[in-house]
Amino acid sequence: MMQQYEAAKRTCPGALLLFRMGDFYELFHEDARTAARLLQLTLTSRDKGQDPTPMAGFPHHQLDSYLAKLVAAGIRVAVCDQVEDAKQAKGLVRREVTRIVTPGTLVDDALLDPLENNFLAAVAPGPTCAMAWVELSTGRFEATHFPEARLSDELARIAPVECLLADEAELPPEVASNGMLITRRAGWAFSRQTGREALHKHFGTATLAGFGFEDDAPEIPAAGAILDYLTETQKSSLAHIQRLAPYRREAALEIDEATRRSLEITCTLRAGRREGSLLAVMDRTQTAMGARLLADWVGAPLADRPSIENRHAAVAELVAEDALTAALREKLREVYDVQRLLSRVATGRASPRDLSFLARTLAALPALKAKLTARSSRRLQELEASLDLCPEIRGRLEAALADDCPLLSRDGGFIRAGYNDRLDELRQLASGGKQWIAEYQAAEAERTGISSLKVGFNKVFGYYLEVTHAHRDKVPDDYIRKQTVKNAERYVTPALKEHEEKLLSADEQSKQLEYELFLQLRDAVAEQLSRLEQTARTLSEIDVLAALADLARARGYCRPTMTEDAVLAIAYGRHPVLDALAPEGTFVPNDVVADDEHGRMLVITGPNMAGKSTYIRQVALITLMAQVGSFVPARSATIGIADRIFARVGASDELSRGRSTFMVEMTETARILNTATGRSLVILDEIGRGTSTYDGLSLAWAVVEFLHERVGCRTLFATHYHELTDLASTMPQVSNLNVAVREWQDELVFLHKIVTGPADKSYGIHVARLAGVPPEVIERAKEILAQLEAEHLDEEGRPKIARPETGKPGRELQLTLFGVAEHPLLDEIRQVDLERTTPLEAFQLLSRWRAALAVERPSKAK
Numbered sequence: 083m084m085q086q087y088e089a090a091k092r093t094c095p096g097a098l099l100l101f102r103m104g105d106f107y108e109l110f111h112e113d114a115r116t117a118a119r120l121l122q123l124t125l126t127s128r129d130k131g132q133d134p135t136p137m138a139g140f141p142h143h144q145l146d147s148y149l150a151k152l153v154a155a156g157i158r159v160a161v162c163d164q165v166e167d168a169k170q171a172k173g174l175v176r177r178e179v180t181r182i183v184t185p186g187t188l189v190d191d192a193l194l195d196p197l198e199n200n201f202l203a204a205v206a207p208g209p210t211c212a213m214a215w216v217e218l219s220t221g222r223f224e225a226t227h228f229p230e231a232r233l234s235d236e237l238a239r240i241a242p243v244e245c246l247l248a249d250e251a252e253l254p255p256e257v258a259s260n261g262m263l264i265t266r267r268a269g270w271a272f273s274r275q276t277g278r279e280a281l282h283k284h285f286g287t288a289t290l291a292g293f294g295f296e297d298d299a300p301e302i303p304a305a306g307a308i309l310d311y312l313t314e315t316q317k318s319s320l321a322h323i324q325r326l327a328p329y330r331r332e333a334a335l336e337i338d339e340a341t342r343r344s345l346e347i348t349c350t351l352r353a354g355r356r357e358g359s360l361l362a363v364m365d366r367t368q369t370a371m372g373a374r375l376l377a378d379w380v381g382a383p384l385a386d387r388p389s390i391e392n393r394h395a396a397v398a399e400l401v402a403e404d405a406l407t408a409a410l411r412e413k414l415r416e417v418y419d420v421q422r423l424l425s426r427v428a429t430g431r432a433s434p435r436d437l438s439f440l441a442r443t444l445a446a447l448p449a450l451k452a453k454l455t456a457r458s459s460r461r462l463q464e465l466e467a468s469l470d471l472c473p474e475i476r477g478r479l480e481a482a483l484a485d486d487c488p489l490l491s492r493d494g495g496f497i498r499a500g501y502n503d504r505l506d507e508l509r510q511l512a513s514g515g516k517q518w519i520a521e522y523q524a525a526e527a528e529r530t531g532i533s534s535l536k537v538g539f540n541k542v543f544g545y546y547l548e549v550t551h552a553h554r555d556k557v558p559d560d561y562i563r564k565q566t567v568k569n570a571e572r573y574v575t576p577a578l579k580e581h582e583e584k585l586l587s588a589d590e591q592s593k594q595l596e597y598e599l600f601l602q603l604r605d606a607v608a609e610q611l612s613r614l615e616q617t618a619r620t621l622s623e624i625d626v627l628a629a630l631a632d633l634a635r636a637r638g639y640c641r642p643t644m645t646e647d648a649v650l651a652i653a654y655g656r657h658p659v660l661d662a663l664a665p666e667g668t669f670v671p672n673d674v675v676a677d678d679e680h681g682r683m684l685v686i687t688g689p690n691m692a693g694k695s696t697y698i699r700q701v702a703l704i705t706l707m708a709q710v711g712s713f714v715p716a717r718s719a720t721i722g723i724a725d726r727i728f729a730r731v732g733a734s735d736e737l738s739r740g741r742s743t744f745m746v747e748m749t750e751t752a753r754i755l756n757t758a759t760g761r762s763l764v765i766l767d768e769i770g771r772g773t774s775t776y777d778g779l780s781l782a783w784a785v786v787e788f789l790h791e792r793v794g795c796r797t798l799f800a801t802h803y804h805e806l807t808d809l810a811s812t813m814p815q816v817s818n819l820n821v822a823v824r825e826w827q828d829e830l831v832f833l834h835k836i837v838t839g840p841a842d843k844s845y846g847i848h849v850a851r852l853a854g855v856p857p858e859v860i861e862r863a864k865e866i867l868a869q870l871e872a873e874h875l876d877e878e879g880r881p882k883i884a885r886p887e888t889g890k891p892g893r894e895l896q897l898t899l900f901g902v903a904e905h906p907l908l909d910e911i912r913q914v915d916l917e918r919t920t921p922l923e924a925f926q927l928l929s930r931w932r933a934a935l936a937v938e939r940p941s942k943a944k
Contacts, residue, residue, distance in 0.1 A: 083174065084110075084128075084135075087162075090179050094160035097182055098152065100145070101162045107148075108139040120155050121148055146192040149183055153193065156263050159183045182315035185263050186244030189219045189425050196370035196419060197356070199377065202311075203242035204304040206272055207233065207251050214305035214326075215240050218312065220374075220421040221322035221428070221615065225301035226329035233257055238339035239381055241348075246307050248272040256749075267307060274298065277306020281326065284309050294328040301328075322428035322611055335383040335709050336726040340750045344729040345702055346659070348381060360703055363662045364712065366632050368414035371421050371618060372625025379626065383709035387644055387723055393627070393711025396461040398641050400631030401713070407635075409453055410628045416446040417625075420618040427607050434487035434496040437479055437603055440614075444476035447617070450624065461627070468620045470613050475606065482603055491600045494593040502599060508592035511584065518581060519545070532556050537578070545582045546572040630712045637662065639713035642704075643720045648761055649677040650701065650796055654717035657700035658707065661715055670834040671717075674701050676796045681817035683790055683797040685806055687841035688821030690849045693834040694800040695731060697821070698765040701798055702727055705763055722796070724763040728754045731767040744772030748781075755788055762795040768802065779803045790815055807840030907931055 083103075087110060091099050098116060100107040109117045110128065114136040118125040127134035140148055145161070152159050163180045186202025188194050199222075203215040211233050214225035228236060234257045237245070244263040247253065248271070253264075270276055278297055281290060290297055305326055312320055343351055350358045361380050367373045384390045400407045418439040426432040447469060454466035487496040497505060523537040532553045539545050543564055549557055550570045561573035607614070633639065637658075654671035661669045670693075676682050686694050704714045708721045730750045751769060758764055769785055770778025782803050789797050790813050799806075810816045820841035822833040825848075847863050914927065 086174065086177055090160070090162045090177065093179055094158075094182055097158040097160040099160045099162055099179075102142065102164050102177060103139075105142055106139045107142055107145060107161075108137055110135055110137050112136075114138040116157070117152070120157070121151055146190060149190075150193050153183060153185050153188065156185065158265075179317070181317055184244055184265065184315060186242065186265075187218050187312065187315050189422070189429060189431065191419075191422065194219055194422070196422075197365075197373040197377070199240075199374050201240050201242040202244050202246070202308060203237070203240065204246040204272075204307040204311075205233070205237075205251075205253070206248070206300070206304045206307075207253060210300050211236075212300040212302075212304045213237075214301055214308050215242060216308050216312070216323065218316075218323075219425050221324060221425055222327075223305070223308075223323050223325065224327045224329045225295070225305045226331060227300040228331060230254060235336070235338040237262070238342050239337070246271075246304075246311055248307075265311075267311065271307045271310050272303045273306075274303050276310065277302040277304070280306040280309040280313075284320065284323070285326070290326070293326045295326065316429060318429040318431075319608075320428065321608060322425045322615070324612055324615065333384065333386050333389070335385045335706070335724060337381075337383075337706075338726075338728065338753065340753075341702075341727055341729040342381075344731040345699060345706070345727075347706070348377060358659065358663070360659055360706075363659050364630070364633060364707070364710075366629040366636075367625045368411050368629070369417050369622065369625045370419040371417075371622035372414070372629060374421075375622040376626045376629065379710050380706075383706055384711065385709065385723060385725055387646060390644055390709055390711055390723070392459075392461045393630075394641055394644070394713075395459040396627045397630045397634060397711065397713060399457060399459045399462060400628055401634050401641075404635065406453060407628050407631045410450065410624065411632065413446050413450050413453070414621070414625050414628065417443050417621055420614065420621065424607075424611055424614055424618065427604055428611060430604075432604055432607075433489050434483065434491050434600055435489050437600075437607065438483045438485075438487040438496075440607065441476060441479035441483060443621075444472055445480070447471045447476075450621075454624070465620050465624055465627075468616060469624075470617045470620075472610060472613055472617065475610055475614070478606060479603065482599065491597050492593065494596045497596045497599055502595070505592055505595050505599070508588045508595065511588035512592060518585075522578065522581070523547075530556050530558060538572070543572070543574070544586070545578050546574055547578065548572050627711075634713035637715060639715055640718055642708040642714050642716075643718075644708065645720060645722050647677075647722045648682065648794075648796055649720060649722040650705070650763075651675050651677065651718075651720040652701065652704060652714075652716050653719070655700055655704055655719070656715040657696050658703055658715050660696060660700075672697055672700075672834075672836040674798075674836075676798075678815075681810075681815045682794065683786065683799065683813070683816045684819050685786070685809065685816060685840075686798060686800045686819045686821070686836070687802070687804060687807060689823060689832075689841070690846065691852075692821035692823055692832045693836075694821055695767050696834075697836055698767060698798040698800050699729070699731065702729055702763060702765050722761070724761055724796075725759055726757070726762040728758060728762060728764045730754060730769065731765065742772075747772050751781075751785060755785065755793070758789070758793050758795050760794045762793070764789065764793075764795055764797045765800075766797065767800045769799070770803070779805060782806060783809075786816070787813075802846075804840065810840075907934065 087099070087101050090101065098109065098113045100109065114125060117123055118138045121138075121140070123138040123140060125136055125138050128137050129135050149159060160179050160182045162177050164175045165178050165180070166176045186200065188200055194200055199217050200219060201215045201217055203213060206212040207230060209230055210227055211230040212225070212227045213233070213236055214223070216223045226236070233254060237257065238260075241260070242262055244265055246265050246267050248269045249266050250269055251272075278290075281302065282288065285293075290299070290302070295301060309320070337347070342348070346359050348359050348361045349356055356362050361377055364380065365373055365376055367376055384393075400410075420440060420443055423432065423436050423440055426436055448471060451466060451469045451471065454462055454469070457463055457466065482497055482501045484496050484498050488494075499506060499509075519537050523535065526547065527533055527535045532549055534550055534553065536548050537545060538548050546564060547561065548567075548570050554571060557571070557573065560575055562575065563571060563573050565572040652674045655674060656669055656671045674684070674697075676684055686697065688694055704716060704719065705721055705724055706727060707714050708719065709723065730747065747769070751766070754764055754766075766785070770780075770782040772778070773781075782801060783806060786799060786806060786809060789795060794815070807818045810818045818838070818840040819836050820839055822835045822837045824831040824833065847860060847867065850863070851860050910931075919927075
């Protein structure tokens with residue numbers, strides 16, 4: 083036995099081995115210690131001698147629950163099962179490793195969150211980084227390539243639970259693992275030749291051009307590494323992975339990792355939970371397939387206007403026809419998770435119950451298809467056409483399967499009566515045997531005169547006749563004594579044993595025949611995987627569109643007007659999450675206009691807690707929702723399609739990577755400045771607050787100027803630096819907004835309303851008082867504030883910093899950013915008549931000015 087265990091252990095190095103022994107899974111040696119610690123199992127020993135073997139185990143029916151705990155702990159688990167019937171085995175029962183379970187290779191419902199994808203990724207880092215990813219439980223397989231600087235963003239988009247990496251490869255230091263398990267693979271698994279061979283073999287093709295890839299495409303090594311890993315770990319068919327799809331980044335709105343965190347698109351910033359995120363608020367889907375598709379849409383919104391408007395048109399039709407939407411959603415409640423069900427069919431792990439769920443789903447399709455007939459929107463027409471009813475599969479499953487099927491095929495009782503004549507005969511024989519037993523007991527009681535005689539059964543002796551000791555002398559000679567129990571003796575007869583063999587044989591044969599019929603049904607479904615997967619994709623999209631329509635009606639959303647122009651015009655916009663979570667009617671809506679006429683750059687000032695961050699976030703989320711294909715929380719909205727959304731809102735230390743809060747802030751800001759385009763949407767909150775006042779103001783000023791002059795994108799810039807509001811008078815695309823507040827009897831009232839113009843002060847001391855700062859601190863802060871304000875005002879009561887000269891062009895505002903005093907040479911320079919100055923005179927002037935400055939510098943150094 084232990085030799086068999088050691089042989090199995092050698093086939094899966096690095097994995098914890100669960101070794102099936104009868105009704106238990108056992109672990110030995112260091113594996114036993116690990117499992118005992120993680121699973122709270124009792125650690126025992128196999129040998130009691132000088133060198134005992136540690137062991138631990140659990141009942142086989144608890145496998146799923148223990149697997150879930152081990153995988154959650156990041157442990158690779160190899161499952162070694164008995165692969166032959168113990169009754170038929172000659173000698174030791176044969177055992178084999180039937181699968182290796184890792185976080186990225188889960189397919190069982192008990193181990194998966196139905197609402198979330200469970201991606202396994204493979205990354206080939208380099209100047210051109212390649213990445214492939216697969217969802218084994220659905221068969222979705224995609225690949226792409228991009229500059230290495232985007233790797234962190236791409237990993238954040240798909241959020242894989244496990245990532246394959248070659249032994250010699252390293253992820254860039256800025257890439258956060260976020261709990262992702264890194265699995266190292268031999269370098270040859272990432273070779274281009276290995277990848278091509280694995281892909282050609284799996285798909286049965288001589289080229290990958292039909293999938294949209296050249297055979298020398300950079301994605302090939304990563305995609306091949308995934309197939310190699312799945313072949314090694316699953317040890318079963320991967321037929322449900324039917325295509326490798328190219329992911330086209332240019333067709334999607336780009337969202338970097340920091341923006342996903344800041345906007346809390348799929349999970350909250352603090353708790354990392356789905357609840358409280360934009361996705362959670364938008365998700366009104368009826369099926370697990372629809373929930374996962376919506377997560378894909380929200381994680382990668384569209385950037386193509388026709389595709390966006392196709393979705394909007396479908397949602398608009400469903401919003402207009404409330405009865406249609408309600409009927410679709412009611413019918414979708416009868417739909418099961420066909421995508422994951424089909425993966426279990428393909429890998430040979432489907433149960434009779436899985437097939438019955440498929441049959442019930444197919445039974446709901448005709449009504450769904452009928453509801454979609456003669457729709458006006460193009461996308462609903464396309465979905466109706468692609469909804470394959472698969473009538474022959476449905477007919478066969480419904481004819482074969484009972485209404486209530488067991489989870490395990492070996493239990494029997496799931497094939498419907500009348501489906502197979504031989505099975506009906508065996509069942510009749512087995513059930514008829516019970517009648518024979520009753521009649522035999524009555525006949526023997528009459529023959530022997532023992533009225534208390536009864537026929538019983540146990541697994542050790544089979545059927546027997548039980549006679550109490552009081553009637554021992556009445557036992558006939560043909561009774562064969564088998565066992566003595568308290569107050570009775572047990573006997574068998576030749577007739578009873580003969581019938582027992584027939585009865586048990588019929589029961590065993592019926593279960594075996596049922597299992598064979600089940601395998602035929604499963605194979606029949608597997609032959610139609612392509613059709614069924616297409617139907618599953620169609621159902622998931624119908625579900626998402628109907629859910630978006632239901633959301634729009636329930637929350638009073640409007641259909642946005644999409645344009646290629648870089649504009650934003652949102653009337654009565656609301657933050658989608660806060661509006662949904664706050665008591666009805668308490669959220670204050672606000673407008674936003676950003677275009678060439680009113681200015682693309684909005685500088686928003688006002689006190690903390692007044693709503694600046696909420697306002698800029700809601701604009702970004704409304705834009706994102708519109709590009710998902712959803713209606714938006716507003717009275718009306720015209721939205722220019724963005725190629726990228728950037729949000730720099732809040733930051734925290736990343737001490738593990740040696741970066742302070744301010745370093746994180748500047749890194750994220752640098753990325754925005756280097757990659758934003760004129761079509762981008764940028765929201766920035768309190769840039770520069772992590773350093774000294776003048777440092778921070780200088781950086782904020784320069785950032786605004788760069789975005790205005792060099793990028794020209796739509797920008798919402800929330801700040802406490804009131805000096806920045808002066809930019810509106812010098813930069814044509816800058817407009818000032820502020821959050822309205824009212825002071826009443828030394829109390830501060832937040833109106834949460836965005837109005838035109840700059841704020842007059844930040845009210846920080848008022849907010850500090852609301853937070854409970856001691857009164858003496860508040861009073862001292864007021865004194866200091868008054869003194870600082872007096873020192874930083876000129877004789878006319880204006881801030882000394884960034885003071886523009888009367889009547890001069892706005893560009894001079896930057897020259898006086900730090901309040902430098904006027905230099906005497908400036909007047910002389912202004913008086914030079916450039917039209918009449920000769921080159922020689924100009925050279926002489928420059929020489930004289932240079933000499934004067936050279937004399938001045940040493941004196942200043944002293």
